[in-house]
Amino acid sequence: MQSLGGTGALMLGAALIKKAGFGGGVIFVPDPTWGNHHQIFEEHGFKVESYPYYRSDTRRADSKAAKAFFEGLCQNSVVLLHTVCHNPTGADFSMKEWRDIAEIFRERRLVPFFDFAYQGFKEGIEADREPMKLFIENGCYVLIASSFSKNASLYSKRTGALTVVAGSEGEASKVEGALKRVARTRYSNPPSDGALIVREILRSDELRKLWEEEVSQMRERIKETRRRFALELKKLGLDGSFVTDQHGIFSYTPLTPSEVQELEERGVFMLPSGRISIAGLNIRNIPTVAKHIAEVSKGWPKI
Template identity: 40%
Template sequence: MFERVNRAPDDPILGLNEAFNADSRTEKVNLGVGVFKNEDGVTPILDTVKEAERRLLQGETTKSYLAIGGDAEYGRQVQGLLFGSDHNIISNQLARTAQTPGGTGALRIAAEFIVRQLDVENIWVSDPTWANHGAVFRSAGLTVKPYRYYDADNQCLDFAGMLEDLETAGSNEAVLLHGCCHNPTGIDPTADQWQQLADLAERRGFVVLFDFAYQGFATGVDDDAEGLRTFAKKVPELLVASSFSKNFGLYNERVGAFTLVASDRSVADDAYSQVKTIIRANYSNPPAHGAKVVTTILADAELKAKWIQEVADMRQHIHGLRKLMVETLKDLGVEKDFSFIQAQNGMFSFSGLTPEQVARLKEEHGIYIVGSGRINVAGLSSKNMRTVCEAIASVL
């Protein structure tokens, strides 16, 4: 029977990683998969994570199952990061959080909840968006519709186009928004634009889903929640899929969260009961270790302060790489203006390189980036910067 099964196409990101690993060239550079690397090309374990794991190892007494929604204290800490510990959403107990296997798991739970309980058939996503969004949403039964986001000619946000498209989104549809550090463009709305989007969402009444995977990588841990908190003031019901892969460096621990916000405590309880039925039929209950690490750090004032500094160090490192990339390309005599790279946020840059140029970078230089032209700036270093920029210059 299996002979009738056709081979699936490679994943545009993880498949690229497999091709990179099979490449025997010593000067190859992987700028495809979204992981942070230090100057030595290593994805480090944060010092606060090591300390939290040490404490857990000493105090751990069981490996028993967690509840369907995971650890309650983890949920409280997630909500504090998202909304601020003194927010009325928390004091009035309007939010419910389920611990999930990564941000991707949270997105899938959100998608199934939207389809099963809200009778939503369509979800609007930015054009472009993370390569896996479409697959996750379609697998849950949603039809994916694009809204304008990126102005390729000017390397900026097409906010007028975004507003025009979302003005047509109905109350029986959902809209996905990137909380910060938009993937793949690195371009985020301003404070005023977030306010306009929140006003539009209130007026149109569509379901709002935030994908919040890079908190702390744009400006700061609290500053990066500005868009979400602006919406929380205007829209009484929200869904949030968040992840700690990047800002805690817990990539392979798969630490995520699905958070539901309602206008009433009892409504939140009823809705969350349905979320738990979705989880039970999917992975039953979440893995424990990574979430315990996050909880240990966030619940300890000293560890949390050290973690915030570690996030700042990663953020500043990426900002420095953006600046160096722009300067190096300019020094190499590249005529195209790449200054937009320095103005973008987070790990990724939408470079504007064509699929043909991307293919040449891979074949001729061993430089691996996603076919859309998305570059993981956090995969660069001062050691490989000139090599990468020379390769880019050669294919332009």
């Protein structure tokens, strides 16, 4: 179902699972997660609880802790998962870890709600769907919030979709009816222009090829920026290997709030959590940013 961007897809999904009574009014989100997840689900009357996701010592996703947590959840619990390019950390599960997690979801009959805001930014438009396919093959009831804000640069057109994989055709048509009611009472119809652009691209072999090439250029630029940033940090004696292991636009760094403040005074900006925007780095500013980080940071791991 068409939605008002990825945010609108999350909102539709929240309203749907609330109506269906999944999870008993509780949703589990990764710690940390995109700040708006808490707000969207709270607005729909959910109690938002966190599951362990990230290890600050390794700067990588903590699949061991996440799996142990999922194994303890009751049947029908709803769990929000970032398919690729986790925001804010940039740390994703490996395919092997996804396979284990999908198996836990099948055994415990958990409901995965995927946030798929960065399709194409990790490995490719098709490849980035792989984790979700495991859950669908395992027979899970799956929700997917897609966004065309980043991968088609349609941010201001509010273009996205909520996909629900239900257990049967009858169930799917009930879901569609429920979603139409949610949209009708909140905004009637979504604007059509962004969706028409996406439809035109997806229906034409030529335009689709061009789009995939452009997404691939964005992805490769981010990967190259990560490589150059890690290299520059290495020259200064700092370990930037986690930067190249992470994916997408964001990277969680070991910088503390006071170091972030100090960097701000030097003209280098990021969130107080130490999350940097990799997309904001380029060949010209990387050496300067790395130099300021090396001068300010006390906890950044050394090589």
